Amino acid sequence: MKKTLIICLFLCLNLSVFAQNKDTWISFWDKDSTHIGFKDKNGIVKIEPKFMGMIIAHKFENIIAVSEEKGQKWESYYLTKKGKIVGRDSLYVFDNGPDCENEGFIRFTDHKTDKMGMFNGDGKIIIPPVYSNLTKVRNGMIIVLKDAEKKQDGEHFFWTGGKEFLIDTNNKVLIENFAYNDDLNFYSLEKSKEPSKDPIRDNFLGVDGQYYSFVNFEKEFKHWLQNTLLKDLSKAGLEKHSFAKITFYKALEGWISAPKIKFIDQNYTYLKLKLEELKNPKTDYFVSTDGLNQFIFETEEYDAYFNNCRESKEWLYPVKSIIINTKNKTDFKQDHIQFLRTENGYKLISVSDAKDNLK
Incomplete structure (x- = not known):
């Protein structure tokens, strides 16, 4: 071995x-x-x-x-x-x-x-x-x-x-x-004589003749999305993969937060429907990467995800946004479902609904 x-x-x-x-x-x-x-x-x-x-x-x-x-x-x-x-x-x-x-x-x-x-x-x-x-x-x-x-x-x-x-x-x-490369997790470094075969890792040959491999955030998230989250879209499954609070957008109120159990219970039909759409190859969506927004996520439960200057630690805790375009090509509104990478895996942290029906 x-x-x-x-x-x-x-x-x-x-x-x-x-x-x-x-x-x-x-x-x-x-x-x-x-x-x-x-x-x-x-x-x-x-x-x-x-x-x-x-x-x-x-x-x-x-x-x-x-x-x-x-x-x-x-x-x-x-x-x-x-x-x-x-x-x-x-x-x-x-x-x-x-x-x-x-x-x-x-x-x-x-x-x-x-x-x-x-x-x-x-x-x-x-x-x-x-x-x-x-x-x-x-x-x-x-x-x-x-x-x-x-x-x-x-x-x-x-x-x-x-x-x-x-x-x-x-x-x-x-x-x-x-x-x-912004997508590499440098804290996941492995060194070996042969390239890693892990599909979510990228390999690089070092000057010492050994291979350095790093988890690629993009590959990691997509693998988790398809093989973990979308496999169980029950309320319990969504709660397991959610942050303690979910932040969501309302047109007349701006960004507000609710405990995850309450939010998922009240918006389960919407969440399940939107995530089920990702299983359809015809669904028009893409995944973008950013850091945690310091002006929205201000309270102490988010402190671990910012550095001493309140900058997002996106090199370790990126936010992956699933952005779903509407089926009506003349409507430019989009649904946004965001997941924060944490020490315990990706967690649903933020949602905005193109039709503003969240509650």
């Missing part, structure tokens, strides 16, 4: 990073709600409110991006829990917000060269700024783009050319020619 090494956490280094600061600090506003500081879990102020502008971190574990006003100027930098300041005016900014740490690492930009690198939780450069672009750390691994050319398209820019690699946090290349 072939032995397969299952990697739950790719680098032991990350374990030490996670453990070094168990006391997560929480942000708070000053009386005027103009400056942000941080308190520990006992409410003791660790940093007086002085940050403003680009700070987006709600929690402080190891390292965060901050900005503060100094006289008539803004000063931005990275700050560690020990008070060390690094990367002055080197914030990596995307979509009008700076980076948020993941697994104790945070990205930065050398604006003189327009290249990116990465700090660890102690403020040390562990990935030098030699890359055109790189992802957050995911299970001790990073997808990097090197020697690409940046081009502008109106207000947006994009990269052309260059080479992509999968590296670890020691800047060691693991896989060459590794194209960026």
Whole structure:
């Protein structure tokens, strides 16, 4: 029998990073709600409110991006829990917000060269700024783009050319020619001498001669949909595969939530009918991927699915939306049925009905 090494956490280094600061600090506003500081879990102020502008971190574990006003100027930098300041005016900014740490690492930009690198939780450069672009750390691994050319398209820019690699946090290349892929679950890594035959996994040959395989979210969801959910559309079956609360849309009320048992009981006929349609090959539908919406799912039961900056952890907990087009081709309304990937499998979390009949 072939032995397969299952990697739950790719680098032991990350374990030490996670453990070094168990006391997560929480942000708070000053009386005027103009400056942000941080308190520990006992409410003791660790940093007086002085940050403003680009700070987006709600929690402080190891390292965060901050900005503060100094006289008539803004000063931005990275700050560690020990008070060390690094990367002055080197914030990596995307979509009008700076980076948020993941697994104790945070990205930065050398604006003189327009290249990116990465700090660890102690403020040390562990990935030098030699890359055109790189992802957050995911299970001790990073997808990097090197020697690409940046081009502008109106207000947006994009990269052309260059080479992509999968590296670890020691800047060691693991896989060459590794194209960026949002559908891979890096926390599902398996290494083996032969490619995995699991149909929901994608295989890549590493520079060490071994095969790295990852669960593909898209394949995983479609396999689960066809072989689990659609096999049992009873009320009990739907309840088993639902989040504790179901959020749904009403035209006059907006987004509202109800306990899953109540929601399924009141809307069972609709849910069963729509899901039964997916068994028909003629049904016009598609599956899209996104992250959990922070402006809709605001309460504490969703906290595990967001990072310290209230960004969706879509690299681990994607939301899969089944979007069903109406049979009337002149009607552009659609039914949306959303499932959140959780530690206990995919769970029904949100529904919107084209005819607004949900209750």
